[in-house]
Amino acid sequence: MSAPVVLVTGTSTGIGLEIAVGAARAGWRTVATMRDVGRAQRLRDAADAAGVGDLLDVRRLDVVDQASVVACVADVMAVHGRLDAVVNNAGAGHVGTLELETVDDVRAVMEVNFFGVLHVTRAALPHLRAAGGRLLTVTSVGGVVGQPFNEAYCAAKFAVEGFMESLAPVAASAGVSVTVIEPGAVASEFVANVGLDREAAIAGAGAYGPALRAYLARSADAFAAAQSPADAAAAVVATLTDPDPAPRVQTSPAARQFVGTKLADLDGLAVTTLTTSWLR
Structure with a gap:
């Protein structure tokens, strides 16, 4: 039998790059x-160094462009004849608060982090059904716990989690397993790609300036002790190869503890007490 085929989005850096190499290694x-695809060299070099360059097929896919998604999935089926799994990994961070940004800013975050996932999932599902395959979506602990100055990002990740939790039993009835995977802080280019000028943001935050300063200082400390992209990706690859994957997976003990705070927090006080402390 030919090797199973997995499509992974957002693989130029960070967790996505490590997932792609790890899946090929598996x-x-x-x-x-x-x-x-002009940014693919680092991925190609990593795959070659791991001895799995021959299992890598690099393709262009822009998750916010439905035509791009449909064309990519169609090409995969034309070339490989099967699609056994998808890992929705592409996403973009965002720091801000509603009074200081526009609704269009929030909509752009939703387009990448929520609707991008939907575009890929919708195009892939018929082929995953045919294969009895699996759908993995990298969300975030921010898809469970709302975090200060991450309103739009957490809203998008909450939406993904709710969508996938609702889809899971429906997809399972047709033979497709659905899992969300929740990293905590990961030492990758994801945070740098937010593009935030710290001092300018604080200066422009008005009444929210002191709280934003405290939040950014706390975030810097959290990311100083962050999980490596390779470790986070290992949890994704383990789920990809698990014969009976769980519907929800965290990538580290810290992520499990953080998510657990919310899942056991019936009145919401534990979470809001915790996150309020980040702003002092």
């Missing part, structure tokens, strides 16, 4: 997608 023919 024997999957890996369709590694990214918006700009």
Whole structure:
């Protein structure tokens, strides 16, 4: 039999790059997608160093462009003849609060982090049904716990979690397993790509300036002790190869503890007490 085929989004850096290499190392023919294939060299070098360059198929896919998604999935089926798994990994961070930004800013965050996931999932599901395959979506602990100055980002990740939790039993009835995977802080380019000028943001935050300063200081400390992209990706690959994957997976003990605070917090006080402390 031919090797199973997995499509991974957002593979130019960070967790996505490590997932693509790890999946190939586990024997999957890996369709590694990214918006700009001109940034693929680091991924190709990592795959070659791991001895799995021959299992890597790099393709362009922009999750916010439905035509791009449909074309990529169609090409995968034309070339490989099967699609056994998808890992929705592409996403973008965002720091801000509603009074200081526009609704269009929030909508843009939703387009990448929520609707992008939907575009890929919708295009892939018929093929995953045919394969009895699996759908993995990298969300975040921010998809469970709302965090200060992450309103739009957490809203998008909450939406993904709710969508996938609702989809899971429906997809399972047709033979497709659905899992959300929740990293905590990960030492990757994801945070840098937010593009926040710290001092300018604080200066422009008005009444929210002191709280934003405290939040950014706390975040810097959290990311100083962050999980490596390789460790986070290992949890994703383990789920990809698990014969009976769980519907929800955290990538580290810290992530499990953080998510557990919310899942046991019936009145919401534990979470809001915790996150309020970040702003002092």
